[in-house]
Structures are given as C-alpha cells and as structure tokens.
Amino acid sequence: MQIKRYEARSMRDGLEQVKSDLGAEAIILSAKNIEPPAGLRGGGQRVEIIAANDLSAPEKVHPAGPAMLDVEPELEPIKDDIRQLKDLVSRLVFPRVPLPRGFDGVFQEMVFQGVRDEVALKLVLEAVENLGNSGDGKPPERKAVIEQVIQRFPPPAPILLERPGRRTVVALVGPTGVGKTTTLVKLAALFALKARKRVALVTVDSYRIAATEQLKVYGRIMDLPVVVVENRREMEEALSRLEGVDLVLIDTAGRTHRDRLWIHQLKGFFADLPVMKCLVLCCHTKQGDLDEIAGRFRLLGLDRLVFTKLDEAATFGAILNTAFSTGLALSYLTIGQRVPEDICEASPRIVSQLIFSRPGVKEARADERIGKAWRTAGGRTQRGE
Numbered sequence: 001m002q003i004k005r006y007e008a009r010s011m012r013d014g015l016e017q018v019k020s021d022l023g024a025e026a027i028i029l030s031a032k033n034i035e036p037p038a039g040l041r042g043g044g045q046r047v048e049i050i051a052a053n054d055l056s057a058p059e060k061v062h063p064a065g066p067a068m069l070d071v072e073p074e075l076e077p078i079k080d081d082i083r084q085l086k087d088l089v090s091r092l093v094f095p096r097v098p099l100p101r102g103f104d105g106v107f108q109e110m111v112f113q114g115v116r117d118e119v120a121l122k123l124v125l126e127a128v129e130n131l132g133n134s135g136d137g138k139p140p141e142r143k144a145v146i147e148q149v150i151q152r153f154p155p156p157a158p159i160l161l162e163r164p165g166r167r168t169v170v171a172l173v174g175p176t177g178v179g180k181t182t183t184l185v186k187l188a189a190l191f192a193l194k195a196r197k198r199v200a201l202v203t204v205d206s207y208r209i210a211a212t213e214q215l216k217v218y219g220r221i222m223d224l225p226v227v228v229v230e231n232r233r234e235m236e237e238a239l240s241r242l243e244g245v246d247l248v249l250i251d252t253a254g255r256t257h258r259d260r261l262w263i264h265q266l267k268g269f270f271a272d273l274p275v276m277k278c279l280v281l282c283c284h285t286k287q288g289d290l291d292e293i294a295g296r297f298r299l300l301g302l303d304r305l306v307f308t309k310l311d312e313a314a315t316f317g318a319i320l321n322t323a324f325s326t327g328l329a330l331s332y333l334t335i336g337q338r339v340p341e342d343i344c345e346a347s348p349r350i351v352s353q354l355i356f357s358r359p360g361v362k363e364a365r366a367d368e369r370i371g372k373a374w375r376t377a378g379g380r381t382q383r384g385e
Contacts, residue, residue, distance in 0.1 A: 002022070003051070004022065005050055006051065009046060011049075011128060011129040014047045015028075018051040026053055027118040028049060028121050028125060029052055031048070033048075103127070103128055110124075113316060114318055119324055123152065124145055124148075127141070127144040142356065146352045149320065149348065149355070152324070153323060153330075154327060154330065156331065157303075157304055161191075161246050167246065167247070167248060168247050169239065170277075171250035171252060172306070174252075174279055175293055178282040179280065180280045182334075183308055184201070185215070186334065188218070189340035192222050197247055198245040199224050199249065201225065201226045201227070201248075201250075202228075202238050202250045203228050203229070204235070218339075232271075263297065263299055266300060267300050276303045277300050278302075278303065278305070279293075281306070281318075282308055283312070283319065284313040284314070287322075291325065294328075302328055303328070304330070304331040305330045306333075307319050308333075310335045310354075311336050311342075316355050323351075330346040
C-alpha cells in the first residue's frame with residue numbers, strides 16, 4: 001500500500017490531486033481542515049488528505065502457463081494477509097475521519113448496508129464538496145450523496161440486440177450456486193416471448209446432467225433450440241448452425257472460482273469468438289469472496305455484471321462495491337425463481353434506492369422492499385408494476 005499526504009485549497013482540488021496521482025479507485029484514509037503555516041498571510045484555511053492506492057483493485061492478468069498455475073496457490077496466504085491488513089487499517093482510521101454535520105449519519109448508513117468504508121467516504125466527501133459549491137440552496141445531505149452515487153456508478157448495459165441480420169452472443173459465467181441457468185432462462189423468456197426475437201440456448205454445463213436437462217425442458221416449453229457442447233470445436237459448430245437467430249445465450253458450468261484449470265478451459269471456449277461475457281454473482285456473497293471471484297474470472301475478459309438472489313440478501317452495498325472495483329457495467333438484477341417475472345434491468349438509481357431504502361416494517365419481505373425501490377426509482381420489474 002502506497003500512502004501519500006496531499007494539501008490543497010479545497011476538498012475538490014485535493015480529490016483531483018489524489019485521482020491524478022493514485023487513480024480513481026484510491027482509498028481516502030483521512031480528510032480534515034488545517035490552518036496555513038505560520039507567517040503565510042491571506043492563505044485561508046486549507047485541506048489535508050491522506051490517501052493510498054487501492055489494494056482491492058483487480059490484479060493484472062498475465063499469460064498463464066503451467067509454472068504460474070503451480071506458484072499461485074503459494075501466494076494465497078500472502079494475499080489474505082494483505083487483505084486483513086487493509087481491513088485493519090480501515091477499522092483504525094475511518095472512525096477518526098471528521099465529516100460535516102448531517103453527512104456522518106449518511107456515511108454510517110452506507111457502511112451498514114455493506115458499502116466499503118473507503119467507497120462510502122469518497123462518495124460522501126465528493127457530495128460535501130458539490131453541496132458546498134452549489135449556489136442554489138442546500139439540498140439534504142442524504143439526497144446529495146444519493147445523487148453522487150448515481151453520477152459515479154458505471155453506466156448500466158442491458159443486452160442490446162444487433163441490427164436485423166446480426167446475431168448477439170451472450171455467455172453467463174460465474175461460480176457454482178449463483179443462479180446462472182435460472183437467469184439465462186429468464187433472459188430467454190424476455191427476449192423470445194416478450195420481445196418476439198429468435199433465441200437459441202447453448203450449454204457447456206455437461207458437468208451437471210440435471211442442469212442440461214433443466215435447460216432442455218425450458219427449451220421445449222418456449223420452443224427454443226438447445227445445443228450441448230463439450231469443447232471448442234463443438235462450440236464453433238453450434239454457433240455456425242445458429243447463425244440465423246437474433247440472440248444466442250450460453251450457459252456454463254458452475255464450479256468453484258478457485259478451479260483455475262476450468263477457468264482456463266472456459267477461456268479456450270470463447271477465445272477469438274464474438275461473445276459478450278457476463279459475470280453472474282450472488283448478492284449475499286461476502287465482499288471478500290466477490291472480490292476474489294471477480295479477480296479469477298477477469299481472465300475471461302469480462303464485459304458485464306449480473307447480480308442475483310437479491311431477495312435473499314439483507315444488504316446491497318456489495319453491488320456498489322463490485323461495480324466500482326471492477327469498472328464493469330451492471331446489466332440485470334434478479335430477486336427470485338419465477339420465470340421471467342423476477343428480473344429487472346439494472347440502473348444506478350435502482351441500486352441507490354436499494355442501498356438507501358428505509359422499509360417501515362423491519363420484517364418486510366425482501367422482494368416487496370426491492371419492488372418498492374424499483375417503483376420509486378422508475379424501474380421495470382417485468383410484473384406490470
């Protein structure tokens with residue numbers, strides 16, 4: 001971790017220095033007002049910012065060979081130690097960061113929702129600066145932070161089909177148990193039954209017979225072709241046969257993200273093929289595991305994020321953290337098993353509403369809470385709401 005001190009005339013100037021020097025994902029360790037040095041007249045009050053480069057940023061992907069595959073397991077304990085050290089530094093530093101009245105509660109609200117301390121602090125400080133420079137009155141602090149979340153969130157990117165005659169190919173990848181097959185079926189139903197597009201399904205999940213059979217059942221119900229492939233040659237042949245459809249959705253086997261051999265094999269399936277790769281993640285997975293999963297699957301050249309099982313999650317900060325740390329656009333959110341009802345196109349406003357929602361009844365069902373947030377944010381829940 002590289003730690004640096006910055007001094008500037010205003011919080012905005014200081015944050016620009018940090019961003020220029022350490023990058024957009026730098027960690028703000030502390031921020032406070034300081035008096036100018038003795039003898040400096042007319043200097044006015046200044047701002048001191050302590051910042052560090054972000055250890056949670058994705059690792060650079062290097063060409064992998066047999067030697068690298070053998071060495072990486074030995075590095076895991078070191079990476080765990082670094083992550084623990086970063087968490088310790090955060091716990092020691094952040095309670096001492098001074099925030100203007102009204103913003104401290106918003107910061108704590110975000111942290112309670114699972115937003116990383118450094119992410120929450122950066123957004124709050126930027127909201128403080130923007131609020132301070134606005135000349136047309138002072139909106140509530142909470143609203144200012146919400147607007148900052150919306151502005152900084154990577155632009156959403158749902159699946160957009162190419163012009164007629166041009167096929168779109170989308171693969172869902174991710175660890176086991178995150179709901180890839182169910183999400184794929186929901187997408188197929190949306191495009192085939194609602195949008196009336198020609199859709200085909202491909203699966204490379206011969207590892208689980210039940211998953212293949214499940215996909216074939218849905219294929220028969222929706223009258224969609226289903227193709228099972230086991231290697232790169234069969235993948236090329238399948239895509240060649242499906243040239244006339246509008247959308248090809250590819251399901252992949254769910255295996256542990258620590259199975260490096262499988263990830264390398266999966267990379268071989270898609271190498272040099274025009275395939276959009278969507279990383280599917282479960283919303284209630286621990287943040288540290290989400291970071292590791294995203295880092296492992298980054299080898300595939302990821303394009304989008306999909307978060308599932310929001311109805312099983314108590315907090316939603318992981319969505320914000322992962323979108324910020326990976327820089328990947330968020331495509332869809334899912335909240336249950338119903339096909340195709342329980343899926344929604346993602347948007348920054350929906351995510352901010354989820355993070356800052358305040359249900360009146362603590363025991364309210366998660367899907368009701370999420371549905372209310374979607375309606376408030378103007379989202380489409382596919383339920384006609």
